[in-house]
Amino acid sequence: MKRGPARRVLATALAAIGLAASMGLAQERSIPLGELKSGSVFLGEDLRALQNDQFANPGTLWVERGEKLWREVSGKNARSCASCHQDASMRGVAASYPRIDKASGKLLNLESRINQCRTERMGAEPLRYESEELLALTAYVARQSRGVPIAVSIEGAARAHFDAGRASYHKRRGQMNMSCAHCHEANWGKRLLSETISQGHPNAYPAYRMEWQTMGSLERRLRACLSGIRAEMLPYGSPDYLDLELFLAWRAQGLPIETPGVRR
């Protein structure tokens, strides 16, 4: 198409507006909102049906356990989660994590937030990462946000974590010398052996994975990816995961929470 001077001026103006908008919004999306696809889109019909089946979804076993634990008194202060959050619904809460804890200024994901509540308010021992109890409580809290679109803040103190997470996402690592972006940004929708590569969104976690035959956290899933590209797996709760989790949540903004998800 021939581009006349008027057209060029328009294009420049649009570019300027776009630049201003992206500066205003801090960051452009890596995958446009219209193209965002939850991991469930890449599942087979049977697993998608299982995830949507409110009875048969195996993740509901953990959600139910979490509901019991929510009311269970524990620790020196003889409190349960429900002692403070009496009738308060946790709806929407999971969609805003990871987030900066105002008091400590630290970035917390849902798991570390639950443990912070336990240690600081209940006087209880923190739950071990990936323990059945922590998975159950996290699943119970996140389940209440099912259908709520992810919306995290990357302003203020979160900004540095976000930048670190984005750098981590694009960093080549491991014996295969690959970054997250090589699969989940450049090649989603294509096949990797028998599987379709997803966009790598965190909106279903904690999720029940067929490969694990159990429930697992997002960090367990990240470790599985790292192992897949033969890179070093960091310990659970490592700050590097948290930064990456924030970036992933921001990248998935607008996708509704599906916890407890079912994945391959």
Place this chain on the structure above:
Amino acid sequence: MAARIQIPPRAKRGEIVEIRVLIQHSMETGYRHDDVGRVIKRNVINLFSCRYNGVEVFRADLSSGISANPYLQFYTVAEASGDLEFSWIDDEGQQDSERQSIVVNG
């Protein structure tokens, strides 16, 4: 062993009712090894049965091929009001049971 069981609370006499069961169990196959190479002993729910007012209406012999947290779905004919009793046992001898009532009209 946590379990979820779903039956319709009421039904018409002669109606075919759907029963759904989900049991939390690792269903260890016996084919896996631990970090130091020892075989992890098989431990699966090997027997599940459902009795309707004392009469067995469904029984399943499960083995290594069944996934963790097994889901069972079966049907029975609603004949009389009463209880459905579900019981199961694994290789280590752990057993559990649950009872649910059904009201049958007509």
